[in-house]
Amino acid sequence: MVLLVLPYLGSPVYRFPEPSSFSGGQYYNPYADLRGAWRRANLHAHGAAWGGITNGAQTSDEVARAYRSLGYDIAGVSNYHTIAAQDGVDTPPLYEHGYNVRKRHQLAIGATRVEWLDYPLWQSLSQEQHVISRVRQTAALIGLTHPDTRDAYSDEALQLLTGYEFIEVVNGPFASTAPWDAALSSGHAVWAMANDDTHDTHDPRRTAMAWTMIDAASTQLADLIGALKVGRSYAVERHPDAPADMDVRVTGVALDGATLTVTTDGAPVTIEFVGQQGVPRGIQKGAHSASYTLTSQDTYIRPVINSANTTLFLNPIIRSRNGDRPALPVATVDLPRTWGLRLALLTGLAVAVLGLWPRGAARGGRPSALRENS
Secondary structure, X not given: OHHHHHHHHOOOOEEOOOOOOOOOXXXXXXXXXXXXXXXXXXXXEOOOEHHHOEOOOOOHHHHHHHHHHOOOOEEOOOOEOOOHHHHOOOOOOEEEEOOOOOOOEEEEEOOOOOOOOOOOOOOOHHHHHHHHHHHHOOOOEEEEEOOOHHHXXXXXXXXXXXXXXXXXXXXXXXEOOHHHHHHHHOOOOOEEEEEOOEOOOOOOOOOOOEEEEEEOOOOOHHHHHHHHHHOOEEEEEEOOOOOOOOOEEEEEEEEEOXXXXXXXXXXXXXXXXXXXXXXEEEEEEEEOEEEEEOOOOOOEEEEEEEOOOEEEEXXXXXXXXXXXXXXXXXXXXXXXXXXXXXXXXXXXXXXXHHHHOOOOHHHOOOOHHHHHHO
C-alpha cells in the first residue's frame, strides 16, 4: 500500500488556463511552407521487450525492418518505457509512457531518457498534467495515444491539460476525432497523428492500417521534429480490406485571404471542411481540389479527404492575431494547494499504517492474537 501511495505524495496541484476559442483577424496555415517531400511514418509500434512482460511478437529490429519493407520512410518502435534507438535499432528515439489502469499513455518523440513517474491507480486532472509535464522535460514532442481507450482522456480534460502537441486520432483500425476537436475548440493548437500501434507485424487488423505523413526535408530527427512542430503533417486511416499503398497525396493547402484551397493528386476524392466542435462546414465530391471561405464563426477549419482506400485528416487552419501559430496554453503549479494536498495524504497514510499495525507490536510485545494462543 505504501509503495502504491508514494507517487501521490509528490503530486502537485495545478492552475489551468480558462479554455477559449482561437481569435484574431489573421490565420495560421501549417502548410504555408509546404515542400512536397512527404515521408511516410509509423511512430507507435511495439517489439518484444522486458522479457516478454509487454506484448511484442517480434524483436524491435524485426519490427523496424517490417515497416521499411512496406515502404515506410520512418519506422517508429515505441516500446513501453524503453528507447529502442538507444539499443541500436533503426528507429527515431521515442517510447510509450504509461503503466496506469486507465491507459492514459503518452508518446514521447525525440526522447533523451525515460521518465518513470506515473500514477498507477486513480489520476486527478492535476496528476494527469504532472505526468505530461514530466515526460515533456526529456522529449522534443508529446502525443496523447488512444485517448478514447477506456475513456483515458475526457473531452473536459483535453480542454484544460497543457504541454501536449499531438493527439492520436487514428489508432490501428480505430479513428476518433472528437478528442481532437475538443482540444482545438478550446484553444489548443495541437496536431493529428495516426499510428497502427501494432504488437505483431503479421496482424493484418493493425499493421499498416494507419500512418502519419510528414513533409520533412529528410528523415533526420531534427528535420522530422521541425516539420511536426509546425504541423506540416497529416494523419491517414486505411479503410478495411483496402490496399496498404497510398492512392492519394496532398499537393497543396493554400490560403488566399480567407479562402482555403486544398489540392490532391491521384484518384478523385471527397474533400470536407470541418470546424468548431467538429461541425461540418462544407463538402466537395469527386474532385482533385476544393475551396472554402472562412466566416466569422470559424475559429479553425480542418480538411478531411476521403478516397477509395484512405481517409486523410489534415491539420487545421487556425484563426490567429498575428498570423503565427497561437501559443499553447500553460498550466502552473498552485503551491498552497499542493502542500495542503501533500499534508492531507501524509496524514491519511499515517492513520492507515497505525490502524493496520499490530497493537502488541507498538509496545514491543507479540500481537495479542499470538499471546492468546500461546
